[in-house]
Amino acid sequence: MSLAPRAVLVHRRTEYEELVDRHGSRGQAAFFLAGRGRELDEVERRHHLARAALAEVAAAVPLEWRRSRVERADLDRFLFGPEDVLVVVGQDGLVANAAKYLAGQPVVGIDIEPGRGLGVLVRHRPADAARVLRAVAAPGGERHLEERTMVEAVADDTQRLLALNEIYLGQHSHQTARYRLTAGGGHPEAQASSGVLVGTGTGATGWCRSTWLERRSTLDLPGPTAPAVAWFVREAWPSPVTGTEQVQGLLAGGEQLALTVESDQLVAFGDGVESDALRLTWGQTVRVGVAVERLRLFH
Structure with a gap:
């Protein structure tokens, strides 16, 4: 009996999370940005979009699959397995960050902010995740893998x-x-x-x-x-x-x-x-x- 695929969700910390960690509180982060002519509201809005996309993709993983998550900073310490399917939730650059740690595992790129980047490597939307993951594991799914x-x-x-x-x-x-x-x-x-x-x-x-x-x-x-x-x-x-x-x-x-x-x-x-x-x-x-x-x- 073959092992069920494992969906590994790859994500990165948002700018909002990094700002709050660096400055200690939301108020201090807002004060810091205000001094540079920026508002925290837009940064916070994008944070919620990213987290909502990650939650939507996580919920779309087939129930019979195993699952795991890894943040970008921990990629070099994460042990990938041969049955893994990488689901990169973010921008094109996050796919490149993960690529060098792989050994032929398929990668699905999910764009959390369509139109903000080129979307060359993150070609799917969070709403497409369930359909795409089923297609990856389906017979003949190998035909849809572009080898870069x-x-x-x-x-x-x-x-x-x-x-x-x-x-x-x-x-x-x-x-x-x-x-x-x-x-x-x-x-x-x-x-x-x-x-x-x-x-x-x-x-x-x-x-x-x-x-x-x-x-x-x-x-x-x-x-x-x-x-x-x-x-x-x-x-x-x-x-x-x-x-x-x-x-x-x-x-x-x-x-x-x-x-x-x-x-x-x-x-x-x-x-x-x-x-x-x-x-x-x-x-x-x-x-x-x-x-x-x-x-x-x-x-």
Whole structure:
């Protein structure tokens, strides 16, 4: 007899909860916001919307299913199982936060504020939760899973980082980083820049796209399911000892971007989460490319 699926509801603390915790009371939080030209009422309204959406989704979980909840801050300590179905109740970014901790479990994205974000990864509404969860577990449900490419960074000391959107390599302060870059098995080039971005097709709607637009690049950005990632060197600096010949490209299949550190310390972090970063010291090499893991998003 197979184990019943477990719905794992992923959510995050609201701005209202964080404000009240930081300032001690609702009144103090209101006073703080008033000093900055904002009102607490709107923040509180959005808090109640988020909590109502979470309650509605929780009530929609089939009775025979097991269930659990995890807050974003606890994702790195949560033990996911093979029978889990992740139900992300929030914004697109919350799906990216959870993706790197998974091993093929299906993900359902529930948008709690339609129209406020792009809704690329959270495509369903709270009212759809019961129908969608039944469809995930139904025979043939696998056909509705979109497998989105992820990107990985692996250091020579076995540190590994996984991301859905992009990985940034550079100084934690975003100041000048010095390193030696080798793209796809080509010749190495010493560079000084404000960092390197390596992004997937999902990330091509965010930070990588901003860089792509800013430099008016003609590079074809990959689609979200394409087995390729795009990379960009940010503000490469030409000098007698540093070059700017290799500043963008695509990595497909087993191709990798290798970066050897020539600064005291560089970092690599994914999806904008700087608190979860690889620390790379002088002489270390990190290789970045398409990950084996994929986000399996129900659509």
